Amino acid sequence: MAILSGAGISTDSGIPDYRGPQGLWRSDPEAEKLVTYDYYMTDPDVRRRSWQMRRSSPTWNARPNAAHEAVARLEQSGKPVRVITQNVDGLHQLAGLTDRKVLELHGSSHTVVCTECGDSTPMAQALERVEAGEDDPDCRACGGILKSATVMFGQALDPEVLGRAVGVAKACDVFVAVGTSLQVQPAASLAEIAVEHGARLVIVNAEPTPYDGLADEVVREPISEALPALLDELHRS
Numbered sequence: 001m002a003i004l005s006g007a008g009i010s011t012d013s014g015i016p017d018y019r020g021p022q023g024l025w026r027s028d029p030e031a032e033k034l035v036t037y038d039y040y041m042t043d044p045d046v047r048r049r050s051w052q053m054r055r056s057s058p059t060w061n062a063r064p065n066a067a068h069e070a071v072a073r074l075e076q077s078g079k080p081v082r083v084i085t086q087n088v089d090g091l092h093q094l095a096g097l098t099d100r101k102v103l104e105l106h107g108s109s110h111t112v113v114c115t116e117c118g119d120s121t122p123m124a125q126a127l128e129r130v131e132a133g134e135d136d137p138d139c140r141a142c143g144g145i146l147k148s149a150t151v152m153f154g155q156a157l158d159p160e161v162l163g164r165a166v167g168v169a170k171a172c173d174v175f176v177a178v179g180t181s182l183q184v185q186p187a188a189s190l191a192e193i194a195v196e197h198g199a200r201l202v203i204v205n206a207e208p209t210p211y212d213g214l215a216d217e218v219v220r221e222p223i224s225e226a227l228p229a230l231l232d233e234l235h236r237s
């Protein structure tokens with residue numbers, strides 16, 4: 001089974017939709033600059049504001065909800081399950097899902113990467129430096145610009161991660177798209193690839209998606225209630 005998760009799975013954990021078509025970043029041009037690669041790399045003020053935004057992110061205090069827990073339980077029960085996520089919050093892993101079962105299409109906000117040498121370090125360490133007064137901490141190895149290890153607007157997805165996600169979509173028997181509007185490519189097309197390769201498609205989302213017509217089942221109930229019930233049912237069948 002493959003599960004594609006989007007922002008909607010984490011809203012019950014207190015993390016708003018930043019990135020989607022109707023997300024916070026898209027509706028506020030100043031906020032969007034903070035997560036746009038060119039602005040970030042060329043404007044120190046954008047970087048300073050980005051670090052302040054990261055510092056106050058709701059992600060650091062967020063806990064997995066019943067939906068993340070249901071996915072982790074399914075894996076622990078021995079069912080082969082792979083998660084492809086558009087989220088950068090790490091909540092699937094925090095719920096207990098094995099790290100290597102998760103493909104993070106947009107990277108992880110828990111890691112920092114150097115844009116010069118590629119060195120990767122924990123976000124917590126960089127935020128400690130911000131707390132201590134460094135408003136734009138640089139790479140300790142080479143002095144380069146540090147950024148969150150997430151895919152910014154203007155950056156391509158990691159081709160290796162995407163390639164593995166396509167492989168998962170092709171190989172799965174059931175593809176569950178949960179909490180994603182399926183409007184952002186190439187993530188959305190994974191649903192279509194799964195169907196073309198014979199998978200059953202189940203969509204769990206509050207709003208209609210462009211792929212509802214392809215789906216065998218569409219669920220509109222709140223995700224933290226609907227997903228545990230759905231996964232139980234799929235597990236038994």
Ligand SMILES: [Zn+2]
Nearest residue numbers: 114117139142
């Ligand atoms: Zn570096």
